[in-house]
Each structure stands twice: as structure tokens, then as C-alpha cells.
Amino acid sequence: MFDEQLLKSLLAAEKHLHGDSNLPEVPTRDRSDLDSILIETADRLRDNDPYAHPFYLGQMLKPPHPIAASAYALAMSVNPNNHALDGGRASSEMEKECVQQLGAMFNWENPLGHLCSGGTIANFEALWVAREMAPDKAIVSSAHAHYTHSRLSSVLGVPHRSIPVDSTGRISIDGLKRELDQGDIGTVVVTMGTTGLGAVDPLTEVLKLREQYSFRIHADAAYGGYYRLTSKLDSQTEAEFTAITEADSIVIDPHKHGLQPYGCGCVLFRDWSAMSVYKHASPYTYYSSDDLHLGEISLECSRAGAAAVALWATMKRFPLQPGGEFAERLQCSLTAARQLHSWIDQQPKLTAIQSPELDIVCWAINANTSAKSSSLARQFFEQAAQQDLSLALIHLDRSFIEERGIIKEWDTDQLCCLRSVLMKPEHLEWMPKILERLNRVSIP
Numbered sequence: 001m002f003d004e005q006l007l008k009s010l011l012a013a014e015k016h017l018h019g020d021s022n023l024p025e026v027p028t029r030d031r032s033d034l035d036s037i038l039i040e041t042a043d044r045l046r047d048n049d050p051y052a053h054p055f056y057l058g059q060m061l062k063p064p065h066p067i068a069a070s071a072y073a074l075a076m077s078v079n080p081n082n083h084a085l086d087g088g089r090a091s092s093e094m095e096k097e098c099v100q101q102l103g104a105m106f107n108w109e110n111p112l113g114h115l116c117s118g119g120t121i122a123n124f125e126a127l128w129v130a131r132e133m134a135p136d137k138a139i140v141s142s143a144h145a146h147y148t149h150s151r152l153s154s155v156l157g158v159p160h161r162s163i164p165v166d167s168t169g170r171i172s173i174d175g176l177k178r179e180l181d182q183g184d185i186g187t188v189v190v191t192m193g194t195t196g197l198g199a200v201d202p203l204t205e206v207l208k209l210r211e212q213y214s215f216r217i218h219a220d221a222a223y224g225g226y227y228r229l230t231s232k233l234d235s236q237t238e239a240e241f242t243a244i245t246e247a248d249s250i251v252i253d254p255h256k257h258g259l260q261p262y263g264c265g266c267v268l269f270r271d272w273s274a275m276s277v278y279k280h281a282s283p284y285t286y287y288s289s290d291d292l293h294l295g296e297i298s299l300e301c302s303r304a305g306a307a308a309v310a311l312w313a314t315m316k317r318f319p320l321q322p323g324g325e326f327a328e329r330l331q332c333s334l335t336a337a338r339q340l341h342s343w344i345d346q347q348p349k350l351t352a353i354q355s356p357e358l359d360i361v362c363w364a365i366n367a368n369t370s371a372k373s374s375s376l377a378r379q380f381f382e383q384a385a386q387q388d389l390s391l392a393l394i395h396l397d398r399s400f401i402e403e404r405g406i407i408k409e410w411d412t413d414q415l416c417c418l419r420s421v422l423m424k425p426e427h428l429e430w431m432p433k434i435l436e437r438l439n440r441v442s443i444p
């Protein structure tokens with residue numbers, strides 16, 4: 001990530017940032033231990049998988065873009081706090097611009113929103129606002145939605161019900177309709193790219209139901225949101241992403257597909273009515289002007305201004321344009337996933353769980369019993385690791401898998417399958433090498 005050129009650019013930018021200060025210089029603090037402590041730190045950090053390498057195709061992990069890392073480091077020399085303009089004037093303005101650009105990606109003009117520490121907190125705020133807007137009503141999400149929705153509902157004291165998924169891992173519209181018929185649903189969470197399979201809920205169908213029953217729609221696009229920019233999704237998935245514009249709130253995580261270091265989620269509300277929910281007063285808060293301080297519309301108090309600076313700088317390099325360079329990078333991930341899926345289809349002992357809608361591919365090992373298949377999946381995972389390929393495992397419910405006929409006899413409630421997240425654009429270029437190594441994995 002860091003090379004001499006990058007460090008040189010960073011030093012030049014820091015000089016530019018502080019160069020014309022009228023304040024007397026403060027002597028640099030003692031740094032005599034820096035080298036040894038950094039080496040010790042590096043030693044400790046070695047115990048990690050090589051997330052940045054294209055051979056890492058396991059979980060949703062990738063390093064930030066060097067622009068994001070450098071801009072974050074640059075902002076560290078100020079360490080702004082985006083709670084109030086007083087703690088981070090410039091970085092708060094940059095955050096507001098980021099929010100507008102993220103909103104524009106979904107055709108939202110002037111949404112209410114802010115960055116936050118990640119998808120969980122962003123969803124928490126969206127569900128909190130949903131509860132305040134529809135008190136005494138329940139929240140529903142699919143059985144494949146992120147676990148955070150049921151947990152956050154319980155934190156908020158809101159009843160939560162889980163809707164079954166269809167055979168593709170999307171929320172069942174019949175199941176949803178049955179729940180809506182109960183008459184107590186205030187909010188439907190649609191997941192635009194599930195964590196496990198990358199399945200995209202049928203938002204277009206959910207919108208039709210909203211005409212009949214009245215409810216809020218919250219789109220959890222923490223993982224998939226940026227795919228709105230690509231034109232190479234299958235046409236139905238594309239229609240679902242286009243429909244996000246009609247949601248009431250959206251969560252998107254720049255620290256997943258947006259090239260940011262961890263600590264960068266985003267919640268957006270289509271209109272500013274949510275602002276009334278955030279209203280608070282405290283004797284120690286220091287809003288010194290009538291301009292919008294982000295702390296007035298955020299549940300978290302202190303927030304890293306550096307996260308906003310990093311995202312802002314990254315979007316200078318990669319504007320969120322449909323079909324632009326950033327969209328093309330996502331397209332590489334899609335193509336890589338499709339290539340891995342085709343490879344699985346050609347293997348007599350493997351069965352793909354689904355056609356990848358996004359860049360996540362899951363597959364099972366054909367076997368007589370579910371216990372045997374699960375054990376073979378673990379062996380496959382280990383053997384791939386011996387080839388330096390990092391995959392992931394996923395446990396899928398029998399009810400979801402059974403009708404595929406991969407397993408003759410079920411002796412467990414779940415099936416352990418292989419899972420691969422191809423979220424780095426480099427995965428495409430490296431796919432021949434990845435497949436060559438997967439070909440070396442032998443299944444007994």
C-alpha cells in the first residue's frame with residue numbers, strides 16, 4: 001500500500017495543509033521508540049490472512065484504496081470530529097458533499113443522511129427512525145437478511161418477524177403478504193445483496209404491496225448498494241436496484257465496496273422528516289452557528305472527520321457515475337463471479353447454490369448425506385488454503401437447500417457449503433490462476 005511516492009505525496013499535502021499557519025511552531029514530540037514499536041506492531045499484524053491479495057476470496061474483506069488511506073492519514077494531522085462544525089468545519093462540509101453524492105446515486109435530491117461507523121449503526125438509525133415514524137408497529141426482514149435487523153429491533157423494543165426466503169434466497173413475496181395481512185407491519189426491510197449469497201430482494205414487488213398496504217421500506221444496501229452504478233446486472237436485478245429510489249431509507253457501506261477503511265457506513269433518508277426524531281439538546285454540546293451540524297442528525301456523537309475526508313478524496317478519483325471507471329471495477333467482480341460459477345457448473349462433484357446476482361458465489365459438495373457433504377466442504381476449504389487460496393464457509397438451512405437434490409439423505413439441519421466473495425476487481429485478472437489452484441483440490 002505505502003511506497004516512497006505515496007509518502008512523498010502525503011508529506012507534500014501535509015505541508016500544503018499547515019504551511020501558511022501564523023501560529024508559532026510546536027516542537028515535534030519525542031519519537032525515539034517509533035521504529036521499534038512499529039516493527040513490534042507489524043509482528044503482531046502478521047497473524048492475518050492476506051486480505052489484499054486476489055487469492056483471498058473468502059469474506060467481505062479488502063484494503064482501502066491508497067487514496068483513501070492517504071487522505072485519512074492527512075486528515076489525522078488535524079483529527080477533526082464531525083459532531084459539530086466547531087470540531088470539523090471542512091470535514092463536515094466534505095461529509096455533506098459525500099452524502100449528496102451517495103444520494104444522487106439513487107436519484108435522491110438532497111437526502112438527509114450522514115456517515116457513521118458501519119452498516120450496523122447505519123441500520124440501527126434507520127430502524128430507530130422507522131420505529132418513531134410508525135410506533136407500535138412491527139419490523140420484518142427476510143430469513144437471509146443480516147442478523148442485525150432482528151437484534152437491533154430487540155434493542156429498540158420493536159417486534160421483529162422473519163419472512164422466509166424463496167428458492168433463490170430472496171424474501172418470499174407470498175410470505176410477506178401473509179405477514180402484511182396481520183395488519184401490524186410498520187417497516188419492511190429489503191436487502192439489496194444478502195451477506196451470505198448476495199441475493200437481491202424483489203423490491204419492485206414489495207413496492208406493489210406498499211400500494212395496497214401502507215408501510216415504510218428500508219433498503220439495506222450495505223453490501224450491494226454501489227451495484228446501482230453498473231449496467232451489467234441481469235435485467236431483473238437491475239430493476240430492483242433502480243427501484244431503491246422509492247425506498248424511505250437506505251444504508252450503504254463505503255467500507256465494503258466504496259474502497260474505504262473500516263469505520264465508514266452511511267444512512268440516508270429520502271426526506272428530512274426524520275430530522276424531528278434526532279432532535280436533542282444538551283448543555284455541553286457546542287453548536288455555535290445556525291448551519292447544520294452533523295451531530296444534530298446523528299445518533300453517534302463524536303465521529304471521525306477523517307472518514308469523510310477519505311471518502312471525499314476517493315470520490316474525486318472515482319466519481320459515482322453510472323458506467324464510469326468505478327462501475328467498471330464492480331463489473332470486473334461480477335464477471336469474476338460468473339466465471340467461478342461456470343467453473344463450478346463444470347465440476348461433476350460440485351453444485352452451485354445460486355447463479356450469482358452480485359459477486360458472491362456459494363457451492364456445495366455432492367454427497368449422499370448432509371454430514372458427509374459438510375465434512376467434504378471443510379476438507380475442500382482446507383485444501384484450498386494449502387494452495388494459498390482463502391475461501392469461506394457458510395451454513396445453509398436444510399429447508400433452503402433440500403429441494404435442490406444435492407443431498408440424498410439429511411442427517412443434519414444445516415449444510416456446510418463453500419462461499420467466495422469476489423469483491424476485488426483484480427479477481428477477474430487472477431481468475432485463471434485461481435481456477436488452476438481450485439482444479440488442484442481433490443474431492444474424494
Ligand SMILES: Cc1ncc(COP(=O)(O)O)c(C=O)c1O
Pocket residue numbers: 060117118119120121123146148191193194195220221222223253265
Ligand atoms: C447486508 C448487510 N447489512 C448489514 C451489515 C453489517 O454491516 P457492518 O459489518 O458494517 O456493521 C452487513 C455486513 O456484512 C451486510 O452485509
